[in-house]
Amino acid sequence: MFIFHVSINRASTEFDKISLTPDLGLLPMTNIEKYNKAFIEAFAVKEQELPKMTYQCVATWDSIGHMWLITALEEAFDIMMETDDIIDLSSYTKGIEILKKYDVRI
């Protein structure tokens, strides 16, 4: 059975295009899919809300939720973030910029 899900396939600042990708359970996730999944699972939000998200914009993005996001990102991209970067990650778009330091291109 084919399960279709909506995934954003472009850089975070350009959300005008989306694609329907067949999920066969075999395809590895793209970086943007991993990045979005971390936000969605940490904050229980919908994908279309992500681009405008900033720290404490929703109740779930509090200090605890922030650490849940960080650990999800570290696991998704197999990285260890520096404390300064953890503090600086104040928005969805800022996170994409910070991850470049860890050779993660979204």
Add this chain to the structure above:
Amino acid sequence: MTSGSELLRGKNAVITGCNRGIGKAILEAFALQGANIFACARKESAGFLKLIQGLSEKYSVSITPVYFDAASIDEIKSAVKQIAATKQRVDILVNNAGVGYSALFQMSTLDKLKEVFDINFTAPFVLTQYITKLMVRQRSGSIINIASIAGIDGDCGKSVYGSSKAALICMTKVIAGELGRSGIRANVIAPGLTDTEMILCMPKEAIREKTESSNLGRIAKPSEVADAAVFLASDNASFITGQVIRVDGGS
């Protein structure tokens, strides 16, 4: 614990300062209880390797040596990367490694203050920052920090050592509050005088006075401190967090 009730079977633990004293006793007690262990020590030695190999075979547990100098943040970070690379859970962290120091307040140098705080506070602070990120992913974990009654009682000659342990106690209480909702518990064991090399830095008169003031009239065996650590690490302590447990024979 005198018998293998296997309170920790299937759990993975990180223990620092495993090669002697209280840390060695905790290593032995955790192995007896079935825990798999990342046994941290400053450097490799034949005696340490023989110890962990013997425990591993005797109790059918995995014990992986991890070496780092607690005074080096870079080495701590590398050690955590080594642990994380195994992709195993970390259910328990025991911050045990520490250094002792006794001197009157006016005789305590800033160099010594920094040295003691680097080992007794900064190292567990940094290690716990990294390890709790692994625990947050799991939404579970137990942190046990080995402090000292010197961090509570304010005994003469303990301005440096006692302050470093008081800082560790405070850190633990904060962690318990901040990480509780992530399923992580954090507790302190505050041993009294314990029969380890560390008491060699204390004046004999102070040791005698402490021993006499103990309700039980003796100093602790390292295994008695380790037993408290087993309890706090186990699911038997599942609703205990943010606490300081004195293991001092009563005073």
